[in-house]
Amino acid sequence: MAVWAVLAAAGKGERLGSDRPKAFARLGGRPLLAESLERLDGSDWIDQIVIAAPAEWEEPSILVAEEIVATKVHSTVTGGETRSESVRLALEAVPEDAAAVLVHDAARPLLPEDVIERVLTALGEDWDGAVPTLPLADTIKRVEGDRVVETLARDALVAVQTPQAFVADVLRAAFAGDLSDPTDCSSLVEARGGRVKAVPGDPRLLKVTDEEDLALVESWLEP
Numbered sequence: 001m002a003v004w005a006v007l008a009a010a011g012k013g014e015r016l017g018s019d020r021p022k023a024f025a026r027l028g029g030r031p032l033l034a035e036s037l038e039r040l041d042g043s044d045w046i047d048q049i050v051i052a053a054p055a056e057w058e059e060p061s062i063l064v065a066e067e068i069v070a071t072k073v074h075s076t077v078t079g080g081e082t083r084s085e086s087v088r089l090a091l092e093a094v095p096e097d098a099a100a101v102l103v104h105d106a107a108r109p110l111l112p113e114d115v116i117e118r119v120l121t122a123l124g125e126d127w128d129g130a131v132p133t134l135p136l137a138d139t140i141k142r143v144e145g146d147r148v149v150e151t152l153a154r155d156a157l158v159a160v161q162t163p164q165a166f167v168a169d170v171l172r173a174a175f176a177g178d179l180s181d182p183t184d185c186s187s188l189v190e191a192r193g194g195r196v197k198a199v200p201g202d203p204r205l206l207k208v209t210d211e212e213d214l215a216l217v218e219s220w221l222e223p
């Protein structure tokens with residue numbers, strides 16, 4: 001059973017405000033992309049990797065793969081305007097015989113092997129997909145403008161991270177439809193009635209959005 005990884009790295013990183021795409025921001029002296037790519041490449045669970053790179057940053061992406069001596073990078077494709085477009089374009093490079101696809105954000109550099117294991121193990125238990133989740137610490141309310149209209153039952157809510165794993169055919173079918181407003185890959189699968197398992201995530205999978213996040217993740221890197 002071949003497991004393919006799609007690494008979504010094609011974003012601009014506007015909120016980080018660097019002079020280059022976020023995947024090439026410096027993290028511990030290397031491009032941010034190197035961290036998640038190295039972890040995917042080193043994972044016992046992953047066979048092949050497709051990188052969705054920002055336009056005009058395809059070559060530098062290949063160089064990052066060479067620098068870390070990655071052996072599983074199958075191809076680098078040019079990403080699209082939105083994250084889901086980038087994932088759709090990367091999926092086109094995943095062959096028909098792939099059994100499972102794991103989609104990960106390059107913006108989450110610290111990718112623990114046990115989270116990869118948890119989401120992929122769920123596929124063997126007959127789920128269509130699996131997502132890493134974290135409990136919410138804060139009370140969550142729905143607002144309209146500045147008026148609080150509802151307090152949601154927190155114990156039924158979780159925050160969702162990547163990597164997200166799916167049966168390859170299920171993910172392909174989900175991406176064949178309308179991509180206009182998905183918040184993640186799983187939401188497309190859920191919308192088609194797919195059964196997605198929530199598994200424990202990891203706080204270290206923090207998504208780097210701004211400078212503060214970058215500094216925090218950097219402080220968590222192994223020396």
Ligand code: CTP
Pocket residue numbers: 008009010011012013014015016022023052079080081082083084086087104105106107108207208209
């Ligand atoms: N992504 C992508 N293609 C896009 C937009 C986003 O592959 N057109 C990827 C990013 O590279 C990132 C992940 O999706 O790994 C999550 O996106 P986000 O954190 O929003 O990153 P950016 O879009 O790069 O950041 P910003 O929104 O601040 O520009």
Ligand code: MG
Pocket residue numbers: 011
């Ligand atoms: Mg974005």
